[in-house]
Amino acid sequence: xxxxxxxxxxxxxxxxxxxxxxxxxxxxxxxxxxxxxxxxxxxxxxxxxxxxxxxxxxxxxxxxxxxxxxxxxxxxxxxxxxxxxxxxxxxxxxxxxxxxxxxxxxxxxxxxxxxxxxxxxxxxxxxxxxxxxxxxxxxxxxxxxxxxxxxxxxxxxxxxxxxxxxxxxxxxxxxxxxxxxxxxxxxxxxxxxxxxxxxxxxxxxxxxxxxxxxxxxxxxxxxxxxxxxx
Amino acid sequence: xxxxxxxxxxxxxxxxxxxxxxxxxxxxxxxxxxxxxxxxxxxxxxxxxxxxxxxxxxxxxxxxxxxxxxxxxxxxxxxxxxxxxxxxxxxxxxxxxxxxxxxxxxxxxxxxxxxxxxxxxxxxxxxxxxxxxxxxxxxxxxxxxxxxxxxxxxxxxxxxxxxxxxxxxxxxxxxxxxxxxxxxxxxxxxxxxxx
Amino acid sequence: xxxxxxxxxxxxxxxxxxxxxxxxxxxxxxxxxxxxxxxxxxxxxxxxxxxxxxxxxxxxxxxxxxxxxxxxxxxxxxxxxxxxxxxxxxxxxxxxxxxxxxxxxxxxxxxxxxxxxxxxxxxxxxxxxxxxxxxxxxxxxxxxxxxxxxxxxxxxxxxxxxxxxxxxxxxxxxxxxxxxxxxxxxxxxxxxxxxxxxxxxxxxxxxxxxxxxxxxxxxxxxxxxxxxxxxxxxxxxxxxxxxxxxxxxxxxxxxxxxxxxxx
Numbered sequence: 001x002x003x004x005x006x007x008x009x010x011x012x013x014x015x016x017x018x019x020x021x022x023x024x025x026x027x028x029x030x031x032x033x034x035x036x037x038x039x040x041x042x043x044x045x046x047x048x049x050x051x052x053x054x055x056x057x058x059x060x061x062x063x064x065x066x067x068x069x070x071x072x073x074x075x076x077x078x079x080x081x082x083x084x085x086x087x088x089x090x091x092x093x094x095x096x097x098x099x100x101x102x103x104x105x106x107x108x109x110x111x112x113x114x115x116x117x118x119x120x121x122x123x124x125x126x127x128x129x130x131x132x133x134x135x136x137x138x139x140x141x142x143x144x145x146x147x148x149x150x151x152x153x154x155x156x157x158x159x160x161x162x163x164x165x166x167x168x169x170x171x172x173x174x175x176x177x178x179x180x181x182x183x184x185x186x187x188x189x190x191x192x193x194x195x196x197x198x199x200x201x202x203x204x205x206x207x208x209x210x211x212x213x214x215x216x217x218x219x220x221x222x223x224x225x226x227x228x229x230x
Numbered sequence: 231x232x233x234x235x236x237x238x239x240x241x242x243x244x245x246x247x248x249x250x251x252x253x254x255x256x257x258x259x260x261x262x263x264x265x266x267x268x269x270x271x272x273x274x275x276x277x278x279x280x281x282x283x284x285x286x287x288x289x290x291x292x293x294x295x296x297x298x299x300x301x302x303x304x305x306x307x308x309x310x311x312x313x314x315x316x317x318x319x320x321x322x323x324x325x326x327x328x329x330x331x332x333x334x335x336x337x338x339x340x341x342x343x344x345x346x347x348x349x350x351x352x353x354x355x356x357x358x359x360x361x362x363x364x365x366x367x368x369x370x371x372x373x374x375x376x377x378x379x380x381x382x383x384x385x386x387x388x389x390x391x392x393x394x395x396x397x398x399x400x401x402x403x404x405x406x407x408x409x410x411x412x413x414x415x416x417x418x419x420x421x422x423x424x425x
Numbered sequence: 426x427x428x429x430x431x432x433x434x435x436x437x438x439x440x441x442x443x444x445x446x447x448x449x450x451x452x453x454x455x456x457x458x459x460x461x462x463x464x465x466x467x468x469x470x471x472x473x474x475x476x477x478x479x480x481x482x483x484x485x486x487x488x489x490x491x492x493x494x495x496x497x498x499x500x501x502x503x504x505x506x507x508x509x510x511x512x513x514x515x516x517x518x519x520x521x522x523x524x525x526x527x528x529x530x531x532x533x534x535x536x537x538x539x540x541x542x543x544x545x546x547x548x549x550x551x552x553x554x555x556x557x558x559x560x561x562x563x564x565x566x567x568x569x570x571x572x573x574x575x576x577x578x579x580x581x582x583x584x585x586x587x588x589x590x591x592x593x594x595x596x597x598x599x600x601x602x603x604x605x606x607x608x609x610x611x612x613x614x615x616x617x618x619x620x621x622x623x624x625x626x627x628x629x630x631x632x633x634x635x636x637x638x639x640x641x642x643x644x645x646x647x648x649x650x651x652x653x654x655x656x657x658x659x660x661x662x663x664x665x666x667x668x669x670x671x672x673x674x675x676x677x678x679x680x681x682x683x684x685x686x687x688x
Contacts (some may be wrong), residue, residue, distance in 0.1 A: 058244070061240070062240070063236065063237055063240060065237060065446050065447060065449075065450040066237050066240065066241055066442075066443055066446050066447075069241060069439075069442060069443070069446065070240075070241065070244055073241075073244055073245055073248055073439065074244070074248065076248075077248035077249075077251065077252055080252055080255075081251065081252060081255045084252075084255050084256060084259045084263070085255065085259060087259065087263045087266070088258075088259035088262040088263050088266070089259075089262070091263075091266050091270075233447050233450075233451070234443075234444050234447040234448060235444075236447070237443040237444065237446055237447040238439075238440040238441075238443035238444040238447065239440070239443070240443060241439035241440060241442060241443030241446075242436045242437075242439045242440035242443065243436075244439060245435040245436045245438060245439030245440075246432045246435065246436035246439070248435065249428075249431040249432045249434070249435035249436060250428055250431070250432050252431060253427050253428030253429075253430075253431040253432065254428060256427065256431075257427065257428070
């Protein structure tokens with residue numbers, strides 16, 4: 001369990017949305033306001049971490065035939081808990097996210113990490129993996145929300161930030177209107193905008209990764225040459 | 231046989247533990263959720279039919295639809311409207327009816343306040359999927375929307391499209407809302423007559 | 426009370442499904458060889474087909490059945506072969522690293538053309554026009570890149586109309602060897618650094634007319650070699666990698682400068 005390495009992987013090199021390309025359905029539908037984005041991201045982070053720990057804790061006792069059934073039961077359990085807690089304590093978020101909270105049960109990120117990572121790794125590493133992958137997910141959601149809201153309706157922090165009240169947890173924050181919403185490209189607030197924004201983010205990420213790979217290859221080559229000369 | 235027992239036992243244990251935790255969480259949160267739901271419904275109802283009630287006292291008394299002898303669908307202005315729920319104001323100032331009808335892009339759910347004189351005291355659209363900028367204006371906070379909704383105040387069960395301030399370019403939505411309002415008032419009238 | 430109810434309902438459902446799954450796993454049971462999975466985990470996973478089997482899964486299955494030797498996958502390296510041998514409980518054969526080599530130097534500066542070819546970038550298409558080549562030399566590399574397309578490791582490139590191997594990237598899978606329609610490309614041991622970059626079997630006088638650097642079979646290299654490793658057969662020089670001591674003397678004395686020193 002190497003926290004720094006796993007953090008870099010979770011947020012950048014193995015980002016669940018931009019690199020692994022999992023769980024995109026919720027990403028595109030949710031990111032219409034910062035309130036939704038932060039709320040969903042943190043919910044997934046909590047659920048992912050809890051599920052990772054639970055699956056890792058029982059990994060030695062799970063017979064192979066019922067592996068999937070057990071994963072789904074554990075995930076559904078945690079999602080229901082979070083759903084109930086949200087309905088009770090942050091009802092505005094629950095209403096805003098709507099059906100996407102129950103949909104976290106089938107979010108590929110959670111069952112993907114359970115299958116790919118937690119089955120073979122101890123509880124500590126799985127815990128860190130949950131936190132870092134959840135962080136990566138939240139970061140991307142926040143970026144998408146900011147882009148879509150800002151360019152789509154000129155607003156920043158819709159639902160979450162209010163100039164008068166600070167941070168509002170009941171979804172009534174009107175956000176900061178940076179420019180008149182008439183000048184925004186309102187197509188970005190529609191589902192089409194979700195696809196477009198995510199597409200551009202993918203492209204940007206791939207370009208950045210390729211550049212970094214080229215740098216590494218060039219650095220490795222110069223190292224080789226120095227070794228040969230030496 | 232051994233394998234079947236083993237798998238069944240493992241799944242039983244895991245499901246039991248998860249169910250136990252869920253049951254506990256439900257116990258903690260159930261009251262809060264219930265209170266919030268009632269609060270939310272009451273707020274929507276108060277928007278169309280304000281009620282004077284002391285803090286913590288019941289504002290609206292629910293009338294279960296199956297306790298009434300009249301059917302829960304009304305055909306008004308040639309359109310079928312379904313009655314979803316009904317409540318009486320605790321201070322006797324009238325009734326609130328929740329109706330569902332077909333809009334331009336799908337179903338629309340609306341709350342209508344009906345006074346004791348069988349006139350509309352206000353409408354509020356709670357669920358819809360109408361076109362933004364056209365039908366959705368009926369539910370929006372804009373001047374146009376407010377004007378549309380206010381034009382229903384005072385109409386009776388025979389209200390037609392020409393009696394209210396319809397939205398241009400959103401005829402189907404306007405017709406639907408009109409039918410919904412008429413149906414709500416007609417339903418209350420039928421209920422009072424049936425007593 | 427609700428807790429008990431929830432526990433009983435979900436527990437019963439779980440037990441029921443557990444039993445059902447156990448039953449199903451018995452009916453639909455498939456014999457999976459655990460050795461196959463272990464072997465597959467050692468392989469590089471590029472599915473290059475260099476081993477001659479359909480992909481890495483195919484090779485792993487064959488090894489697990491005992492139908493394939495442990496050292497067929499050159500792309501994964503000798504450590505993988507050793508690991509596979511350990512899994513299978515046999516001694517691994519020695520994999521000597523082989524790399525591809527194109528024995529032709531007939532580029533645009535040196536080879537005379539038979540005709541100018543415009544058409545699909547495929548060596549086989551150019552061969553349809555007779556003479557087996559677009560160059561006057563019938564043994565030459567056509568240079569339209571069938572080998573480049575076959576190479577999954579980006580080790581083949583066309584430079585100036587002739588194919589060249591990037592030895593740092595070549596893993597010796599042999600895909601280029603199989604695909605070359607003129608069977609020019611061959612695999613040589615990586616340690617062999619001196620090679621004759623020509624395979625033309627025409628007489629010397631003829632060669633001098635059609636290519637500026639082609640081997641003319643003058644036998645100077647054969648006379649000068651201290652290890653008796655290079656011989657001229659059918660008017661072209663050939664180096665025996667078993668005997669060659671890599672001194673490079675033949676390359677120095679060749680009047681055509683056709684013997685190259687590879688890196």
